[in-house]
Amino acid sequence: MTLYHYLILSAILFGIGMYGLLTRRNAVGVLMSIELMFNAANINFVAFSKFITPKEFIGQIFSIFVITIAAAEAAVGLAIVLLIYRNYKGIEVDNINFMKW
Amino acid sequence: MFDLAFYILAVLILGSALMVVTLRNIFHCALFLVLCLFSIAGIYILLEAEFIAAVQVLIYVGAVTILMIFAVMLTHQLTGKTIRQVNDQPVPAFLIVLSLLILTLLALSKTAWEVTSSSGVSPSATELGRALMTIYVLPFEIVSVVLLVALIGAIVISRRD
Numbered sequence: 001m002t003l004y005h006y007l008i009l010s011a012i013l014f015g016i017g018m019y020g021l022l023t024r025r026n027a028v029g030v031l032m033s034i035e036l037m038f039n040a041a042n043i044n045f046v047a048f049s050k051f052i053t054p055k056e057f058i059g060q061i062f063s064i065f066v067i068t069i070a071a072a073e074a075a076v077g078l079a080i081v082l083l084i085y086r087n088y089k090g091i092e093v094d095n096i097n098f099m100k101w
Numbered sequence: 102m103f104d105l106a107f108y109i110l111a112v113l114i115l116g117s118a119l120m121v122v123t124l125r126n127i128f129h130c131a132l133f134l135v136l137c138l139f140s141i142a143g144i145y146i147l148l149e150a151e152f153i154a155a156v157q158v159l160i161y162v163g164a165v166t167i168l169m170i171f172a173v174m175l176t177h178q179l180t181g182k183t184i185r186q187v188n189d190q191p192v193p194a195f196l197i198v199l200s201l202l203i204l205t206l207l208a209l210s211k212t213a214w215e216v217t218s219s220s221g222v223s224p225s226a227t228e229l230g231r232a233l234m235t236i237y238v239l240p241f242e243i244v245s246v247v248l249l250v251a252l253i254g255a256i257v258i259s260r261r262d
Contacts, residue, residue: 001103001104001107001147002216003214003216004209004210005107005111006144006148007209008206008209009111009114009115009144011202011205011206011209012115012202013114013115013118014205015198015199015201015202015205016115016118016119016121016122016198017118017122018194018197018198018201019122019194019195019198020121020122020123022190022193022194022197022198023122023187023188023190023191023194024122024186024187024188025186025187025188026127026186028127028131028169028172028173028176029122029127029130029186031169031172032121032122032130032131032134032169033121033122035134035138035161035165036118036121036122036134036137039137039138039141039161042141042153042157043141043144043145046144046145046148046150046153047148049148049150050148050149050150050223051214051216051217052214052215052216052217053217054217054223057224057228057229057232060150060152060153060224060229061229061232061233061237063150063153064153064156064229064233065240065244067153067156067157067160067161068160068244068247068248069244069247070160070161070165071160071164071165071248072247072248072251072252073251074165074168074169075168075251075252075255076251076254076255076258078168078169078171078172078255079254079255079256079258079259080258081172081176082172082175082176082259083258083259085175085176091176094188
């Protein structure tokens with residue numbers, strides 16, 4: 001397995017996540033697509049860490065930070081989704097525009 | 102052997118990711134997300150990053166998808182199959198993603214990566230922990246404060262007055 005295999009896999013995964021991000025109406029579905037994109041970036045970090053800087057393993061350290069921030073993002077995002085559902089009885093992102101002037 | 106494992110994991114990841122973004126029932130999407138994240142943990146093991154794989158299983162498969170399933174359950178009317186889940190722009194979105202993918206793959210093939218041969222020097226959890234506590238101690242502390250603030254914020258946002 002070369003570095004290219006992992007990079008191509010991660011690029012396709014990022015593309016799938018971006019497609020979901022652009023087409024989903026459900027806010028929870030949007031958050032799931034964002035998780036896919038985070039994971040694509042993480043595969044890149046770990047692959048670079050193995051193939052380019054195997055001694056310093058910077059990529060692995062950084063992917064730990066990415067996972068932490070993704071957990072925080074999921075917690076805050078789902079809290080916002082629940083709040084919007086409670087107040088507006090729906091979480092379709094094309095209806096949520098009450099913060100737009 | 103490793104090649105076969107990689108291709109099986111890649112097919113699992115991409116197939117379940119496609120299911121995540123295309124299925125109508127959002128609860129099934131959450132279950133396929135679990136499969137996708139679990140296969141990504143397998144990819145980390147192939148990349149000799151066992152600690153990252155364990156963290157992936159604990160945090161993503163264990164915690165984040167449970168949060169997602171909780172949110173799906175609490176917004177129950179949305180799991181119904183009659184609700185349209187896709188907005189009006191799948192074709193432009195597909196074109197954008199396709200062009201992004203082509204650009205990315207072109208850039209990948211044009212770049213000369215300085216690949217160094219790694220002969221069995223995969224860092225153990227001990228070395229990772231030591232690096233986090235010495236060189237990277239400032240970002241480590243900052244990210245812990247960020248996590249604390251985010252969790253308090255989530256509680257404040259979602260509680261009833």
